[in-house]
Amino acid sequence: MSFHRRVGIAIAVACSAGAGTALPSVAQAETAVLYVDNSTTAHCSDAGVGTQAQPYCGIQAAADAAQPGQTVQIAPNRTYQGMITVRRSGLPGKPIVFKADIPYKVPATSVEVGQQDGPDAPGYGFLISGVHDVTVTGLQIMAPQEGVLVKDSERIVLDRTIVGAGSGGAAQPGPAVRITGHSAGVTVSRSQIASAGPIGVAVEAGVTGTVLTTNLVTETDGRGVLVTDAPGTVVVGNTFGRNCLSDIELAGNSSGATVENNVLAKRPADWCGGVPVSSVALTVSAGSTQGTKVDYNSVQPAPGAAAYAWGGTSYATAAAFRATGQGAHDNGADPGFSQSTSDYRPIAVEGLTDAADASAPGALDTDLYGDPRADHPKIANTGTGNGYQDRGAVELQDTMSVMVSALPYSTTGHPLNARATVWYTPGWAPVGATLDFGDGTAPVPVNSGNITIDHDYPAGGSYTLTLTATSETGLVRTSTGTVKLAPVGELRPSFGVYQPDRTVARVTVTDRTVSPWPVARYVIDFGDGTAPAVSEGPTPPSGVTHDYGVAGTYTVTETVVDDHGRTGSTGTQLYVAGPQAGVPFAGYFGGPTSHVGLFDKGRWALSYQKASGQANLVWSLGDPGDVPVVGAWDNTCQCQSGIYRPSTGTFALQHSDKSVSTVQFGEPGDLPVVGAWDHNGHDQLAIFRPSTSTLAVRHDNGSVSTMGFGDQGDLPVVGDWDGVHHAQFGVFRPGRNEGDPNLFILRHDDGSVSTAAYGVKGDLPVVGDWLGRGRTTFGIFRPSSHVFALSNAYGGQGDSVFTIYG
Numbered sequence: 130m131s132f133h134r135r136v137g138i139a140i141a142v143a144c145s146a147g148a149g150t151a152l153p154s155v156a157q158a159e160t161a162v163l164y165v166d167n168s169t170t171a172h173c174s175d176a177g178v179g180t181q182a183q184p185y186c187g188i189q190a191a192a193d194a195a196q197p198g199q200t201v202q203i204a205p206n207r208t209y210q211g212m213i214t215v216r217r218s219g220l221p222g223k224p225i226v227f228k229a230d231i232p233y234k235v236p237a238t239s240v241e242v243g244q245q246d247g248p249d250a251p252g253y254g255f256l257i258s259g260v261h262d263v264t265v266t267g268l269q270i271m272a273p274q275e276g277v278l279v280k281d282s283e284r285i286v287l288d289r290t291i292v293g294a295g296s297g298g299a300a301q302p303g304p305a306v307r308i309t310g311h312s313a314g315v316t317v318s319r320s321q322i323a324s325a326g327p328i329g330v331a332v333e334a335g336v337t338g339t340v341l342t343t344n345l346v347t348e349t350d351g352r353g354v355l356v357t358d359a360p361g362t363v364v365v366g367n368t369f370g371r372n373c374l375s376d377i378e379l380a381g382n383s384s385g386a387t388v389e390n391n392v393l394a395k396r397p398a399d400w401c402g403g404v405p406v407s408s409v410a411l412t413v414s415a416g417s418t419q420g421t422k423v424d425y426n427s428v429q430p431a432p433g434a435a436a437y438a439w440g441g442t443s444y445a446t447a448a449a450f451r452a453t454g455q456g457a458h459d460n461g462a463d464p465g466f467s468q469s470t471s472d473y474r475p476i477a478v479e480g481l482t483d484a485a486d487a488s489a490p491g492a493l494d495t496d497l498y499g500d501p502r503a504d505h506p507k508i509a510n511t512g513t514g515n516g517y518q519d520r521g522a523v524e525l526q527d528t529m530s531v532m533v534s535a536l537p538y539s540t541t542g543h544p545l546n547a548r549a550t551v552w553y554t555p556g557w558a559p560v561g562a563t564l565d566f567g568d569g570t571a572p573v574p575v576n577s578g579n580i581t582i583d584h585d586y587p588a589g590g591s592y593t594l595t596l597t598a599t600s601e602t603g604l605v606r607t608s609t610g611t612v613k614l615a616p617v618g619e620l621r622p623s624f625g626v627y628q629p630d631r632t633v634a635r636v637t638v639t640d641r642t643v644s645p646w647p648v649a650r651y652v653i654d655f656g657d658g659t660a661p662a663v664s665e666g667p668t669p670p671s672g673v674t675h676d677y678g679v680a681g682t683y684t685v686t687e688t689v690v691d692d693h694g695r696t697g698s699t700g701t702q703l704y705v706a707g708p709q710a711g712v713p714f715a716g717y718f719g720g721p722t723s724h725v726g727l728f729d730k731g732r733w734a735l736s737y738q739k740a741s742g743q744a745n746l747v748w749s750l751g752d753p754g755d756v757p758v759v760g761a762w763d764n765t766c767q768c769q770s771g772i773y774r775p776s777t778g779t780f781a782l783q784h785s786d787k788s789v790s791t792v793q794f795g796e797p798g799d800l801p802v803v804g805a806w807d808h809n810g811h812d813q814l815a816i817f818r819p820s821t822s823t824l825a826v827r828h829d830n831g832s833v834s835t836m837g838f839g840d841q842g843d844l845p846v847v848g849d850w851d852g853v854h855h856a857q858f859g860v861f862r863p864g865r866n867e868g869d870p871n872l873f874i875l876r877h878d879d880g881s882v883s884t885a886a887y888g889v890k891g892d893l894p895v896v897g898d899w900l901g902r903g904r905t906t907f908g909i910f911r912p913s914s915h916v917f918a919l920s921n922a923y924g925g926q927g928d929s930v931f932t933i934y935g
Contacts, residue, residue, distance in 0.1 A: 162181075164179050165191050165201060184204070197223040198219065198224075200228055201227045201228065208240075212254065215263055216260065218261045219261070219262030223262065224263055226263075226266065228266050229268050240268055252272045254292070255270055257279045258280040258281060260282050261284050262285075263284075264288065274294060275307050278309070279307070279308045284313075287318070293323050302324060304327070304355075306330045307331045308359075317339075319493070327350055328354075330354045333359065335359070339356075340362075340491040342367070342493055344497070344522055347372065349373065355378050358380070359383050361384075362387075364391060365387060365388075365492055366485065366521065367391050368394075368521040373401035376395065378412040380414050380417065382416040383417040384417050384419040387491070388411065392520050393411060395434065409435045409437060411438070415441055421455075423455040424457055424486065427462040427484075428461060439455065440453075460481075475521060481519065482505050483512055483519060484510075485518040487513050487514025488513050492518065496522060497522040503524055503604075527600060529600055533595075533608045537613070542646065545585055545588065547566075548582070549584065549594055550580075557602070564582060566584045575596065588617070589615050594612065595607055617646065620689060620696075623641040624701075626638045631934060632706075635677070638670065652687070653670065653686070654686045654688070678707070679708045680707040680734070684701070708932050709933040710915065712727065713910035714728055718767060722899060723905075725739065728755075730751075731749050736931070742933045742934055750781075758803050760804075773800075777793075777797070778793060799816040806826045814826075819841065820841075839862075844860060846873065848905025849904055854903075865890070871888040885907065892910065894909060899920075906919075906923055916930060917932070
């Protein structure tokens with residue numbers, strides 16, 4: 130706040146409205162509050178009665194209507210132009226109150242008066258003349274000559290205001306506040322006063338009982354407070370600074386005054402336009418010493434100037450001044466005001482902090498800003514009463530302060546993380562500070578300074594954080610902040626599976642799960658009955674391999690559990706190529722030789738090469754439990770596939786055109802055999818009944834012929850052993866003990882029987898013309914290793930040994 134030469138208080142700019150002057154009758158004043166609001170949305174009218182729905186536009190209209198006990202409520206943060214003349218009085222205990230609510234302890238509702246020099250146009254902000262019991266509070270009052278003029282009035286209170294004089298470039302500004310005439314009982318309290326003129330507050334001759342308490346009086350071109358011929362004036366608990374002449378001067382006969390608890394700071398030395406400040410800080414004239422008390426002041430004069438003048442004698446210091454019998458507790462304590470700003474908050478210093486006379490007349494329980502009296506624990510109490518009231522208008526408050534704010538701050542694995550920004554100043558005697566995150570978790574201690582703290586919340590929602598600091602003196606300060614967190618997204622298990630080498634039934638699995646929370650467990654079930662692969666911890670499995678051993682269709686499932694107990698699963702079905710499992714079959718499927726393949730749960734895999742083993746043809750026919758059959762159903766040399774369902778004794782034969790025909794033949798437990806029994810260009814169906822070792826052939830004419838051959842445990846085989854172009858029968862006798870050879874026992878047309886050993890126990894038989902020589906020979910499929918071995922001995926060639934890969 131600067132008033133040097135020209136008043137510079139910041140004024141809120143607002144639209145103006147003309148003030149009416151008509152005086153309404155007493156009957157119009159029926160409410161306890163008259164409202165004033167000149168904003169464009171208020172629909173104001175000076176012709177109304179000042180209701181909240183239709184307020185007055187100007188303060189003057191309300192002033193002219195106000196009655197004892199009424200409050201003129203002035204809308205805040207507005208500017209009201211023109212001088213206000215108070216013509217109506219209140220009653221003792223029922224004053225008329227002019228009030229604006231004060232945001233953040235600083236008045237921002239302004240009464241402004243423009244340039245009005247000249248004796249016929251006095252530039253007052255508030256003119257209070259010839260009235261009594263009036264209070265003005267919460268306003269900022271600016272005028273070219275005098276901010277407030279109180280004349281011939283009683284029990285007037287000016288509280289929590291900012292008052293300035295000299296605005297608008299007035300040629301002859303007067304005091305910011307002038308009290309004159311026969312005024313009595315005027316109080317100016319908790320106000321900020323400055324003037325580009327010669328005086329901040331002038332108390333003139335004839336005035337009695339004035340109380341100036343807890344004010345900030347600064348930056349005047351002359352004296353801060355000038356009391357002239359006004360006995361009984363109280364100047365208590367004020368702060369003075371940057372006034373060009375005396376801060377306090379009692380002139381003429383101003384006896385019986387009280388000057389206590391004030392802070393007088395006269396610096397810098399060249400503040401007044403380059404003219405050295407040399408006036409005495411506190412002056413009491415000879416006519417004012419009688420009955421006057423000066424004590425508990427902190428006086429710091431300008432360099433080279435005296436601190437006191439008492440009855441015409443100057444005293445350089447407080448210690449010297451005590452010779453007068455006054456100032457027993459005065460000192461020269463430096464309040465530490467900033468020289469570069471208008472900040473008049475003192476620092477903690479012995480002799481000023483906790484060093485005021487709390488029993489002094491006019492002493493208040495709160496300071497300039499409405500703050501309570503505070504006891505500094507590290508400074509001895511040297512005052513009276515409670516002992517810890519500070520000198521000056523501003524009570525030093527514990528600097529302990531807290532502030533907290535928070536924002537969502539999600540990171541990988543921490544979707545409900547919030548980042549709190551914490552400001553904590555420990556203050557005078559700190560116990561500590563804690564931050565409560567508002568989610569039921571234990572508060573955490575907070576270090577001093579500006580820090581950030583991350584916190585994971587349990588769920589989405591709105592949370593209120595509370596930062597609480599305490600001191601040894603019992604002071605508690607809190608700050609709250611709110612953070613809103615969106616709900617956590619879904620746990621989405623995902624993985625990729627592929628087979629790098631199709632000759633090996635091995636797959637590789639790579640996790641692709643998306644999880645807001647860290648994953649605690651991964652479980653991959655490969656769908657083949659083996660134990661699942663389990664990975665504990667947040668690192669996802671990558672490159673996990675699994676060997677199936679044989680080709681097949683498998684369902685791979687991944688189950689994921691996050692560290693908050695949420696579970697998700699996903700699966701995929703895939704066909705794994707590799708050694709083909711199942712039941713062997715053989716037949717002519719195109720070309721001059723027989724081919725072999727494997728049937729597994731309705732899936733057929735055929736190999737043409739009989740060497741490399743890669744399945745050349747794959748198709749589907751049948752269900753699990755069926756037995757494959759191969760024959761020429763359609764009078765072609767090429768075979769077609771079919772199945773026999775032992776549970777019902779039913780053949781299902783697929784023809785060249787993909788149609789399927791069914792034939793009921795046999796009983797449960799029979800084994801199917803197919804051959805060219807009738808010598809007519811296509812094959813007929815037959816069954817072998819193991820319980821009786823009986824072959825039963827179903828001929829095209831519907832007749833059935835039977836033949837007994839083999840022993841219990843034998844498996845039937847049918848082929849052209851002699852190259853005679855029709856079917857001949859035989860059996861495959863597995864080895865009885867581990868490692869024993871298998872026997873192929875073949876019956877020829879002449880009734881003779883030949884035997885050949887091939888393979889070992891556990892093998893399964895296959896028969897076919899492997900070399901295209903027009904006769905059938907034998908081979909085996911070994912399920913334990915998925916290997917085929919086909920005998921080519923009759924052709925003088927080595928056996929074909931290979932694996933069929935799906």
